[in-house]
Every structure is written in structure tokens, then in C-alpha cells.
Amino acid sequence: MTESDEKPYFLGTVKAIFFENPENLYKIFTIKVKKTNTGWDGGDIVVTGSFGEIVEEEEYRFEGEIVDHPKYGQQFKATTYKRSRPNGRKQLIAFFSSEEFPGIGKKKAEKIVDTLGEDAIDKILQDPHALDFLKLGEEKTQNIVEQISSNHQTEQVLYQLNNYGFGPTLSARIFQKYGAQTLDKLTEDPYQLVIDVKGVGFKRADELAKRLGITGDDPRRIKGALIQMVTLIVNETGDTYVDGQDLIHRVGSILRANSTDDLQQKLLDGLRNLVKDGVLVVENGNVYEKDLADSEWSIAQSLKMITDSFKGVAWKKKAMKKELHQIESDFNVKYDESQEKAIEQSLTAPIFLLTGGPGTGKTTIINAIVAAYAKLNDMPLEPESKEYAIALAAPTGRAAKHMGESTGLPAMTIHRLLGLTGTEDDEFAEPSLDCKLLIIDEMSMVDTKLFKVLISAVQPGTQIVLVGDRDQLPSVGPGQVFADLINSEVFPTMILKNIHRQDEDSTIIQLAHDINEGVIVDGIFENRADRSFINCNSRDVPHVLSQIISKSGERGFDIADVQVLAPMYRGTAGIDNLNYVIQNVVNPMTPKRKEVSMGNIKYRIKDKVVYLVNTPEDNVFNGEIGQIVGIILAKENTDKVDKLVIDFDGNEVTLDRKDWLNITLAYCTSIHKSQGSEFEMVILPLVNEESRMLRRNLLYTAVTRAKRLLIMVGDRSAFERSIRDQSSERQTTLKERIFTSFKIKQPETETESPDEEVEPEETEPKDYRLTLDMVMNNAINPMIGMDGVIPSDFMKEDKAV
Numbered sequence: 001m002t003e004s005d006e007k008p009y010f011l012g013t014v015k016a017i018f019f020e021n022p023e024n025l026y027k028i029f030t031i032k033v034k035k036t037n038t039g040w041d042g043g044d045i046v047v048t049g050s051f052g053e054i055v056e057e058e059e060y061r062f063e064g065e066i067v068d069h070p071k072y073g074q075q076f077k078a079t080t081y082k083r084s085r086p087n088g089r090k091q092l093i094a095f096f097s098s099e100e101f102p103g104i105g106k107k108k109a110e111k112i113v114d115t116l117g118e119d120a121i122d123k124i125l126q127d128p129h130a131l132d133f134l135k136l137g138e139e140k141t142q143n144i145v146e147q148i149s150s151n152h153q154t155e156q157v158l159y160q161l162n163n164y165g166f167g168p169t170l171s172a173r174i175f176q177k178y179g180a181q182t183l184d185k186l187t188e189d190p191y192q193l194v195i196d197v198k199g200v201g202f203k204r205a206d207e208l209a210k211r212l213g214i215t216g217d218d219p220r221r222i223k224g225a226l227i228q229m230v231t232l233i234v235n236e237t238g239d240t241y242v243d244g245q246d247l248i249h250r251v252g253s254i255l256r257a258n259s260t261d262d263l264q265q266k267l268l269d270g271l272r273n274l275v276k277d278g279v280l281v282v283e284n285g286n287v288y289e290k291d292l293a294d295s296e297w298s299i300a301q302s303l304k305m306i307t308d309s310f311k312g313v314a315w316k317k318k319a320m321k322k323e324l325h326q327i328e329s330d331f332n333v334k335y336d337e338s339q340e341k342a343i344e345q346s347l348t349a350p351i352f353l354l355t356g357g358p359g360t361g362k363t364t365i366i367n368a369i370v371a372a373y374a375k376l377n378d379m380p381l382e383p384e385s386k387e388y389a390i391a392l393a394a395p396t397g398r399a400a401k402h403m404g405e406s407t408g409l410p411a412m413t414i415h416r417l418l419g420l421t422g423t424e425d426d427e428f429a430e431p432s433l434d435c436k437l438l439i440i441d442e443m444s445m446v447d448t449k450l451f452k453v454l455i456s457a458v459q460p461g462t463q464i465v466l467v468g469d470r471d472q473l474p475s476v477g478p479g480q481v482f483a484d485l486i487n488s489e490v491f492p493t494m495i496l497k498n499i500h501r502q503d504e505d506s507t508i509i510q511l512a513h514d515i516n517e518g519v520i521v522d523g524i525f526e527n528r529a530d531r532s533f534i535n536c537n538s539r540d541v542p543h544v545l546s547q548i549i550s551k552s553g554e555r556g557f558d559i560a561d562v563q564v565l566a567p568m569y570r571g572t573a574g575i576d577n578l579n580y581v582i583q584n585v586v587n588p589m590t591p592k593r594k595e596v597s598m599g600n601i602k603y604r605i606k607d608k609v610v611y612l613v614n615t616p617e618d619n620v621f622n623g624e625i626g627q628i629v630g631i632i633l634a635k636e637n638t639d640k641v642d643k644l645v646i647d648f649d650g651n652e653v654t655l656d657r658k659d660w661l662n663i664t665l666a667y668c669t670s671i672h673k674s675q676g677s678e679f680e681m682v683i684l685p686l687v688n689e690e691s692r693m694l695r696r697n698l699l700y701t702a703v704t705r706a707k708r709l710l711i712m713v714g715d716r717s718a719f720e721r722s723i724r725d726q727s728s729e730r731q732t733t734l735k736e737r738i739f740t741s742f743k744i745k746q747p748e749t750e751t752e753s754p755d756e757e758v759e760p761e762e763t764e765p766k767d768y769r770l771t772l773d774m775v776m777n778n779a780i781n782p783m784i785g786m787d788g789v790i791p792s793d794f795m796k797e798d799k800a801v
């Protein structure tokens with residue numbers, strides 16, 4: 001279709017930008033066509049692509065291709081673009097006097113063109129002092145020069161990133177990170193991207209490196225592979241460190257293609273340099289991301305500070321006993337022995353841990369603690385009052401809501417409490433909490449990094465109560481903070497065992513407790529009033545689920561109360577397919593309905609969706625479930641953008657298309673995501689194909705989400721396997737950090753004989769672990785971690801290895 005060998009292009013003036021994603025620079029706008037080689041004669045055309053700054057009413061040249069969008073028809077998908085330089089005196093005067101350059105009116109613009117001529121722009125780009133004659137003052141002149149050159153640079157950089165194969169999102173992130181220096185940084189060391197830019201992995205950096213001629217065992221390549229592998233492994237396993245031997249082995253095999261005999265030595269050198277640069281930490285043969293290593297130390301030290309700064313309580317034990325009796329009478333409850341002890345300990349200890357399965361009274365105890373604390377400390381239980389200093393928080397929006405409802409007091413997500421945004425900015429946040437009593441619910445979901453920020457924010461003298469169920473799934477992010485704190489036995493802890501929920505017909509809670517004990521009871525697959533099991537293979541799961549859901553209405557369940565929980569996204573019985581299937585059963589498309597799509601997902605009014613990020617400004621948080629109540633198409637609103645209106649439990653939020661990546665369908669969600677939420681009816685499909693995921697804590701977590709009805713579907717053996725297989729503990733060193741900070745002698749490990757003096761290793765290293773240890777032991781300052789602040793130049797005294 002082109003008239004010449006030139007790439008297809010359009011030259012035209014931008015009329016209206018009607019979509020703009022600030023995160024990835026993706027834009028959609030129309031242009032008034034001035035010239036093209038495509039033969040297009042359809043008038044204005046819609047242009048899409050990722051662009052730096054695009055100014056309306058300005059002229060650009062776009063290269064790319066015409067595509068046929070299934071819904072919007074023919075558009076021009078631009079891969080590169082260039083702002084047309086204003087041409088001739090008239091255009092140049094209009095350019096300089098435009099709104100882009102405040103302070104320059106028509107007179108001054110004329111003066112610029114008269115003085116610098118028609119190549120004024122080039123002259124300014126080459127010589128930042130070219131405009132000095134205008135005598136606008138240093139700052140103003142500089143602003144104008146920067147504006148002109150930044151337009152110029154952004155275009156160049158994005159063009160080059162596109163050539164390097166980066167899509168719009170990554171290009172934007174890279175550009176935001178390095179700015180004008182992007183191209184220099186990339187050519188110098190493309191692997192630095194792995195460290196600096198989220199979303200760039202080793203493979204991507206490696207492809208770029210290859211184009212730049214960096215291959216084989218180049219130290220930069222080794223460094224990139226090491227750092228990426230550590231991140232990959234900790235996120236995959238949930239451990240806070242990686243075994244050094246394993247790391248060297250795995251990285252070695254990635255780089256194998258060009259391996260040389262001394263690759264191993266080079267890997268160790270690479271590791272040492274990363275330690276020197278403060279990116280990784282090595283200790284006892286284990287390799288940590290610096291941030292995770294620091295977080296563990298920081299947690300331990302904060303806990304110690306909180307413990308040390310607690311000066312005891314101002315009231316007598318007798319007063320507490322009396323108050324508890326009063327509360328029992330007010331709440332009409334008689335606490336059992338362990339519950340009573342839990343309340344007493346939480347009121348008298350600086351840090352108290354409370355764990356228990358469903359129905360053991362955790363919420364009941366939180367209520368008692370709050371009431372007793374307020375009374376004993378003469379604090380009004382009125383959040384508006386100046387003296388009120390209790391903070392209640394949980395890791396998810398739903399859990400926080402539950403906490404708020406059951407206490408009648410304000411409760412919020414930990415992110416909100418700390419003023420975190422859930423974005424990369426949080427890395428630099430240093431929040432401070434001014435409460436006197438802090439209670440965290442669903443503590444098992446809190447990961448190492450979040451707990452570090454939370455506990456660092458606590459001020460001396462604050463009392464802390466951490467509540468959760470240690471047998472549930474651990475946090476999504478690395479670490480198992482709650483389990484580690486309990487296992488350390490450093491803090492007073494109560495494990496609640498008695499089930500108090502009084503419902504005669506309820507067998508779900510007992511089932512959950514049996515599962516937790518690893519007991520495969522005879523009755524598990526028998527039908528009861530509140531639970532049943534349907535045996536079928538994975539192929540039949542979608543069909544069986546459709547049937548159950550169609551009939552759930554007859555049993556009095558609204559679809560909002562029915563939640564399907566599954567372990568994995570892929571597969572016939574996976575979350576993605578089940579969402580698709582269920583949506584077509586409960587909310588099918590009909591010819592007159594509105595429907596919008598994002599990727600493979602279609603959205604209709606009434607669809608159940610889940611929010612995937614934290615947006616405190618809209619009061620919606622990760623994991624919250626809502627319903628689509630409105631679809632406003634681009635042509636129906638002045639913003640010219642498709643919008644979804646979603647009702648999150650009374651909080652209506654409007655999401656522009658660019659934000660739709662923050663939601664997904666929620667008829668079926670992952671068991672991991674369901675933590676901290678409860679549902680009237682839970683349908684739980686488990687099949688043998690998911691064997692990699694099937695563990696006791698997964699099944700236990702899923703079953704404990706069901707309040708009134710639980711329907712288990714799938715392979716009987718998949719359920720049995722889940723009950724039998726306990727997940728292995730995550731590897732962390734938080735407990736050891738706590739022991740060190742609290743100066744507690746570490747228990748001897750099993751391999752060491754307590755009677756024998758361990759002789760220092762004198763033989764030649766036999767394996768990677770010893771080599772690594774030797775290398776690193778020479779390199780590491782013996783004070784490493786002792787104060788939680790590891791100086792970045794601690795390798796300065798480094799000896800040659």
C-alpha cells in the first residue's frame with residue numbers, strides 16, 4: 001500500500017489525546033492528517049503507541065503500521081515518532097510564543113527568530129546560552145532550554161528503547177529511572193537494569209547485552225545473573241535467603257553455554273562484588289538480598305527496643321482481675337483458662353502473640369483486651385477523643401473491615417495505618433505510629449518487609465498484640481514472621497485450642513481442626529448439613545461447578561456470597577478458566593448488553609471483580625471484592641475514555657481503562673488471596689494435576705474461609721494428599737536475629753556435638769559451600785549485622801582471595 005520504499009508514516013497535527021497511561025506512556029489520540037504514504041483517505045486517524053510528551057495542536061511524524069482494531073476499526077499503531085520541527089519564520093514564532101514557554105510572548109518570539117534565524121531550535125540545543133540575549137534571567141532561560149531539549153531527548157531515548165525491544169511499560173520505567181542518561185547507562189552495563197528497574201529480568205538484560213557485545217563470563221553478565229537468581233529463588237520459595245552453593249550451581253548452569261574452567265572463581269568474584277556494592281549479603285554460606293537481610297535485623301532490633309522501653313503497667317493485678325470480671329459480665333461471656341491468661345498477658349507484656357484456629361476466640365479476646373486496656377489506663381473508647389491511642393490493623397482490606405465490625409472501633413489496613421501506597425515509593429517511607437496499644441490481626445499474612453516497616457514505626461512504650469492463625473498459609477512475600485516469632489519462644493504466647501463456636505449443626509470448624517492435625521477422618525467425604533464432597537476429575541470440574549452455582553440460589557445464597565477458591569491459575573480447573581465458565585453461567589452476554597474487554601477478560605455490569613493493588617486515596621485495597629455497577633463507554637463521556645464503575649461494599653470507585661489492570665474477575669480467586677476473608681459458601685475444587693501445590697496449610701486455609709456451607713469438588717486423592725503433606729518450613733534467620741538481639745544463647749544445632757570443641761576447618765575446601773564461606777569470611781566485617789546498619793563500604797579492608 002505504500003507509495004515508496006519508505007516505512008508507512010503519517011504527518012499530522014494532534015487534535016485530542018483521549019487516553020493516556022502515566023505509568024507506561026501509552027497514549028491514544030487523533031491526528032488531522034497532513035501527509036501520508038499509506039494511501040489513507042479516511043480523514044482524521046487514531047494513533048496509538050507509547051510516546052513521551054505529546055502536545056495537542058502540534059505537528060508530528062509517526063512511523064508504524066495501520067492495524068484493524070476489532071472494535072474501533074482502522075488505527076495507526078506508531079512505533080516511532082518525531083515532532084515536526086516548526087518550519088519557517090511564522091511557525092517558529094508560533095512555536096516559541098506557545099503555552100509551552102510561559103514568559104515568551106509574540107514580541108520575544110519574533111526577537112528569537114530574528115536573532116537566531118530559522119535554525120533557532122538547533123542553535124539552542126547546541127548552545128544553552130544562545131538565548132541569553134533575551135535577558136530573561138538565568139532560571140527562566142534554563143527552563144526554556146530544558147523544555148526544548150527534554151522533548152528532543154525523550155523522543156530519542158524512547159525510540160532507542162523501542163529498538164532494543166522494550167515495550168512501553170518497561171521503557172517508561174527505565175526512562176523514569178535514568179532520565180537523560182538512559183542510553184549511556186544501558187550501554188555501560190545493561191545488567192544494572194536487573195537491579196534498578198522492576199520487571200527487567202536477567203533474560204531481557206541478557207538479550208540487550210548480547211546486542212552490545214557483552215557475552216560469556218563477562219563480570220557484568222555474571223553479576224546480573226546472580227542478583228536475578230537470588231530474587232527469583234526467594235520469591236519462589238518464600239525463604240529469606242538462598243543457599244550459596246545452590247545459587248552458584250544454578251547460575252553456573254545458566255551461563256554454562258560459554259563456561260570456562262575458572263567460571264566458578266568468577267562467580268565467586270561476582271558475588272563478592274555484589275556484596276561490596278551493598279546489593280547482596282553473604283553469611284554462613286547463605287546469600288541474602290540486602291534489603292531482606294537488613295529487614296530481619298531491623299525487626300529483631302525493633303522488638304528488642306520495644307521490650308526494653310516498656311516500663312510496666314501503672315495499675316495493680318487485682319484491678320485487672322476485677323476489670324476482667326466486669327467485662328465478662330458486660331459481654332455476657334465466661335473466658336476459659338487459656339483465654340483469660342491471654343488477656344492478662346497481653347495487658348501486661350510489651351509484645352504478646354496470640355494464635356488459634358477458627359472459633360477459638362481470637363476476636364473475642366481482641367474485644368476484651370481493648371475494653372480492659374481502655375478502662376485500666378483511663379482512656380475513653382472514643383476514637384474522636386484526644387486520649388484515644390489504640391491502633392487496630394490487618395494486612396488486607398477485608399480483614400481490617402472484619403476487625404472494625406467486630407470491635408466497633410476504627411480498624412484499617414497496615415498500609416493505610418502506615419501511610420504506604422503499595423508502590424515503589426514505600427521503599428523510602430519512614431512512618432511513625434503514635435498509638436499506645438497496637439493490635440494486628442491476621443498476622444500470618446504479614447511478610448518480612450512489611451513487618452519491618454510496621455515494627456520500625458512503633459514508638460518506645462507501645463504495647464503490641466499480634467493475633468493470627470499460625471497454621472494458615474504463610475505470607476505471599478518472603479518470610480514467615482508470625483511463625484518465627486512464636487517459635488523463638490522469646491515473647492509471651494498463647495495457643496488457643498478450645499473451639500467455642502456453638503453452632504450444633506456446624507461441622508466445618510471441626511473438619512478444619514482435624515485437617516490441621518493431619519487426621520483423615522472417615523466422614524470427610526460424607527455429606528453433612530453444612531458440607532459435601534463431589535467426586536470428579538479435572539475435566540468435569542467446570543461443568544460440576546456451573547451446576548452447583550446455578551443451584552446455589554435455591555439454597556438461599558446470593559452469588560456475592562458464593563466463592564470458588566482454587567490453588568492455581570492455569571488448567572481446566574484453574575482460576576482463569578473457572579472465572580470464564582462461571583461468568584457465563586451467572587452473568588452471560590446477551591445482544592443488548594454492554595461489554596468491554598481487557599486482554600482476554602470481558603467485563604459486564606454485575607460482574608464480581610477483585611481489586612489487585614492498594615489505592616488508599618480511593619479507599620480500596622488489594623483483595624477487596626466488588627461488583628461492576630456501571631460501564632461508561634468512551635463515546636459517552638467527555639474524557640473520551642472507557643470507564644468501569646465498581647461498588648466495593650458501598651464505596652463506588654470509577655476506573656478508567658488504564659486502571660483495569662488493577663482488577664480481575666473474582667468468581668474464583670486463589671486460596672492465597674482469600675486469606676483474611678470469610679464467605680457464606682465456599683466451593684473448593686482440588687485435582688491431582690495441582691499436586692505441586694497441595695499441602696495441608698493450603699487446604700486448611702481454604703476450608704476455614706467457609707462460614708455456612710463448604711462444597712469440596714474434585715479428586716478424592718487430591719484432598720487426601722493435601723491433608724497428609726505438610727509444607728516444609730520456610731528458611732529464614734529471623735529467629736537467630738532475635739536470639740542475637742536479645743542476647744539469648746542459640747540452641748545447639750543437631751549436627752554439632754555439644755561435648756566436642758569444634759576444630760577450625762583446616763583442610764582444602766571440598767565443595768562450593770566451603771569455598772563460598774572462605775571467600776566471604778575473608779570479606780565480611782565480623783560486625784556485620786550487629787547493629788542492623790551494614791556500612792556500604794565494609795569491604796574496604798578486603799583481602800585478596
Ligand SMILES: Nc1ncnc2c1ncn2[C@@H]1O[C@H](COP(=O)(O)OP(=O)(O)OP(=O)(O)O)[C@@H](O)[C@H]1O
Nearest residue numbers: 333334335336357358359360361362363364500501
Ligand atoms: N469463652 C467463651 N464462651 C462462650 N462463647 C465464646 C467464648 N469464646 C468465644 N466464644 C464464641 O465463639 C465464637 C467464636 O469466637 P471468635 O469469633 O472470637 O473466634 P475466632 O478465633 O476469632 O474465630 P475466627 O477466626 O473463625 O473468626 C463466637 O461466637 C464467640 O462469641
